[in-house]
Amino acid sequence: MTRSPRIDAVLVQAVIAGALSFAHLHDLAAAAGQTGWKAWAYPVSVDLLLVAAWRRLRNDGPSRLAWCWFLIALVASLGANVATAGFLDLAHPPAWLRFGIAGWPALAFLGGTLLAHSPAVGDHDSAPEPESVERVPAKPAPTPEPVPVELPEPSPALPVAESTSASASDVPVPAALVDHARKVADDHRTRTGVPIDTDTLRARLGVPAPMAEAIAAQLA
Template identity: 80%
Template sequence: MIRSIRPDAVLVQAVIAGALSFAHLHDLAQAAGQTGWKAWAYPVSVDLLLVAAWRRLRSDGPSRLAWCWFLIALVASLGANVATAGFLDLSHPPAWLRFGVAGWPALAFLGGTLLAHSPAAPDPLPEPTERVPAEPAPASVEQPATVRQPERPAVTAPDDTPALPTAEPVPAPAVPVPAALVDHARKVADAHRAQTGRPMDTDTLRARLGVPAPMADAIAAQLT
């Protein structure tokens, strides 16, 4: 279904402001010695550089490169609007104005190339969403108290009397590690290997992730 076109005051205001700025840039370029189609190309170049810088700010976020060229294009547009308001004698333009208008194409070409081909900043490594608290170490198994038997007459026992069985040590329970934390630890270990050329040890991994030693050991065992 075709949507009906309704008048928008903001859109009308933007069209009027753009047309006036376009005309001022054309008049300034023409007064600086740029005639014919060249005088019309100057406002197009300034507006395109302004739009390209603003688009870079909206898509990739604030950056020094985008803000620099956005301010350059804004100053060029605003300067043309002010210059055509009678502050300069356009019938006898000064030398610095001719110099600036003549050098603008090279400056605009440099800005457009940098905005189009400069890579965006890499995203930082994601922080772990949750940290699992370390489980307390298992308490040692208490041996049963020895029951004192009543005294009996001494009986000669053979030398090969079997020794009493000793209690076997209870293995520590495995520390649960979230899959997201293991993936993050693998990215950190890969980045450390790419920077230093050596695998990351357990102490460095524990310091980078901020987890207890048992969990760091469990994560290192899954990374190997």
């Protein structure tokens, strides 16, 4: 289903207002002695300057440069609308009107050039420079006092099983390790039917040979 085009009332109003302002500027320029294509160029110049200043305000934010040229173009457009409403005798225009119309092209060229090529940052009010602050030498930080470190107390040694033979008494063996070795020996006897030998016990426990002999002596 096709939708019928809708007429935008705001757009129609803008076109009507622009056409009337355009015609008033043309009539004012023609009354000031600008004939032919020159009279048509004046309203184009005013409207373009107005649009350029408004676009600068929308894109870069408020600035003195953009507001200045926006107000100049707005006054030129409003002045033409008022002047052509019977407030001036266009059949005998005053000298100041001829002077203003003659000088407008240079003024509009200057405004358009500044709006197009001036940096946006320079338009805003510059921030005041910070006052110079006398630098005071920083005081050296105090050296922290050494904190005493408490060393952990040595853990008590595991009880050592009493040696059953004179040769194994030189190697201390923890009682917990002897209990674990006894379980390993019992498991070996259960699986193989023979007592565990010293080399197998040393391999199963991962201990040095002297300690393995001392454990084997306690298990015998």
